[in-house]
Amino acid sequence: MKNTSPDNELIEQDNEVQLCHQEMPEWIIPFIQNTFFGSCEEHKFQKNELNKYCITCDSAACKYCVLAGNHEDHILLKIYRHVYKDVVPLREIECYMNCSKIQSYKCNKIWVIALTPLPHNGSGSQIAENETCQTCKRRLYDPDKFRFCSISCQENAFSRVEHRGIKHFLVSYY
Numbered sequence: 001m002k003n004t005s006p007d008n009e010l011i012e013q014d015n016e017v018q019l020c021h022q023e024m025p026e027w028i029i030p031f032i033q034n035t036f037f038g039s040c041e042e043h044k045f046q047k048n049e050l051n052k053y054c055i056t057c058d059s060a061a062c063k064y065c066v067l068a069g070n071h072e073d074h075i076l077l078k079i080y081r082h083v084y085k086d087v088v089p090l091r092e093i094e095c096y097m098n099c100s101k102i103q104s105y106k107c108n109k110i111w112v113i114a115l116t117p118l119p120h121n122g123s124g125s126q127i128a129e130n131e132t133c134q135t136c137k138r139r140l141y142d143p144d145k146f147r148f149c150s151i152s153c154q155e156n157a158f159s160r161v162e163h164r165g166i167k168h169f170l171v172s173y174y
Contacts, residue, residue, distance in 0.1 A: 024158055025097050030058050032115045032152045036079045036086050040065060053077045053088075055096065080107055083119060087112035088151075102154055103133075103146040114150040 031053055040048040040062035050060035056074035065071060075096070080087050082105060090104050090111040104111045105118075117136045131143040135153035140146050148154040 024155065025055075027055050027058055028097065028151065028155055031055075031077075032155065034060050036060055037081065043068075051079045053079060079115075080112060082107040082112060082114070085118050086115045088115065093151075097151075099151075101145075101147040102151060103140050103142070103149050116152045117150045 034053060036051060036053070037049050038060075040050055043062055043064035045064060048062045048064055050062050052061040052063070052066060052071075053059075054061050054071045054074050054076055057071065060079075061071055061076070066076065077088050077092050080089070087105070087107060090099060090113050093099060093113065099113055102113045104113050106112075117133070117138050132139055133149040133153050134147050135156045136149060138149040138153075140149060148157065
């Protein structure tokens, strides 16, 4: 039988988060904070929406930015909309970060993961703690496999663990 004391659960969660983020890419925070699907200021054409993200340049791009060669040999991610939220294809982003603990969704026949939490289902009433995202408490469809509902939730959890580790180090050092 599994020991589920609060201390053991916290240690277990911290270990899982640390495993997910052994190498959290530096571009993740600017990526999830970026605004997509607005009009490109540089290209005043129809269908100039910013629906790509250039990891190399750390910027949103439209199809004309890419066609003009501004991002030749750069790493680009395609951004889609799902339930009015920005999502990225799992097969594209998993090459650059560990997404194994982020819940994926089927969107237009491809698996995607959300940049930020999707809207909460139902009345918002809390269900069993272990069936929700560890950060925002959104319901997870497969809580045995996933721990987070979005990239930003995974990043937030990692930042808290890092911050707590630094704080613990400083307290024990001084």
